[in-house]
Amino acid sequence: MRTPLLAVGLLTVSAAALVAPPAVLAQTSTVPAPGTTVIIPPVEPPPGAPALGLPHNDSAAAGKVTTLGEGMNIPAAAAITANDFVQQAAAGGLFEVEAGRLAENRAQNADVRAFGQQLQHDHITVNRELTALAQAQGISPAVMPTALRQQELQSLRSLEGNRFDREFLAGQIRAHQETIQLFETAAASSAPDMAPFTAFAAQTLPPLRHHLAMAQSLYGSGPPTAAR
Numbered sequence: 770m771r772t773p774l775l776a777v778g779l780l781t782v783s784a785a786a787l788v789a790p791p792a793v794l795a796q797t798s799t800v801p802a803p804g805t806t807v808i809i810p811p812v813e814p815p816p817g818a819p820a821l822g823l824p825h826n827d828s829a830a831a832g833k834v835t836t837l838g839e840g841m842n843i844p845a846a847a848a849i850t851a852n853d854f855v856q857q858a859a860a861g862g863l864f865e866v867e868a869g870r871l872a873e874n875r876a877q878n879a880d881v882r883a884f885g886q887q888l889q890h891d892h893i894t895v896n897r898e899l900t901a902l903a904q905a906q907g908i909s910p911a912v913m914p915t916a917l918r919q920q921e922l923q924s925l926r927s928l929e930g931n932r933f934d935r936e937f938l939a940g941q942i943r944a945h946q947e948t949i950q951l952f953e954t955a956a957a958s959s960a961p962d963m964a965p966f967t968a969f970a971a972q973t974l975p976p977l978r979h980h981l982a983m984a985q986s987l988y989g990s991g992p993p994t995a996a997r
Contacts, residue, residue, distance in 0.1 A: 780897075852961040854955045854970070855903045859910035861948050862899065862917040865892040868925065868944075872937050877930045881937065884983055888941075889977050898969060906965055941984035949977050 821937065849944045865888050872885025921940055928936055955963060955970035 813954065829970075834861075835865050849954050849958050849963065850960065851906060851966060852908055853967055854951070854958075854963065855899065855908045856901055856911045856949075857894065857951055858948075858955075860913065860918065861902070861944065861951070862892045862896040863911070864914035864944065864947075865889075866896065867914070867922055868937065868940065871922065871925050875925070876937065878934050878987075880987055881934045884987060885937075887983075888980065891980070895915075895973055901920070901921050902965055902969055906962075935988075938984050938988040942981065942988065945977060945981040945984060949974065949981060952977060 783896055867893065869885040869888030873882050873889065874885075876882045876885060913919070924931065925937055925940070952970045952974050956967055956974065958967060
């Protein structure tokens with residue numbers, strides 16, 4: 770039986786909604802526990818669903834099963850090291866900037882394009898802050914996304930129109946669930962070498978949750994569900 774991660778009441782999101790206070794939107798996002806299996810199902814849209822609510826049975830994501838954490842190797846809070854966090858956060862941030870750029874240029878829906886612009890702006894800012902913190906600790910951050918994320922970007926470059934929008938948003942939901950898990954782990958860490966990064970991780974969580982809520986809302990009908 771599949772249980773929705775989020776009951777999305779908004780099937781369309783205006784460009785103005787993309788800059789709504791993160792604290793409000795964060796209350797609607799749901800991040801499953803580590804190891805949860807996430808499925809992008811081929812679903813039928815409800816009556817009157819907008820373009821982004823169209824079924825995507827022809828999509829490469831339809832029926833895709835992804836285990837949360839597949840894109841990142843996220844250790845427990847007690848085991849995470851500063852280098853672990855920096856490398857994974859930096860690689861994830863670079864992925865988000867490039868994915869946002871693709872969405873700005875290739876998305877069919879205007880709200881998805883606006884979301885892509887916001888991703889670029891927010892993650893460029895976060896990446897700069899992370900780089901400064903890391904370099905102060907003698908850590909050189911990753912300079913490119915992980916191999917898995919690079920494959921996702923390459924796949925997005927081959928898509929157009931509504932199919933691009935669906936794949937992009939599905940990928941953003943998965944990526945932000947993993948990134949939130951990583952930053953929650955970092956924020957809760959008591960490891961001595963993580964001390965310079967815990968406050969940064971905690972203050973970055975609200976915009977990350979905001980991004981997740983936006984991706985889930987824009988996705989419309991058929992958001993990813995957790996297998997039970």
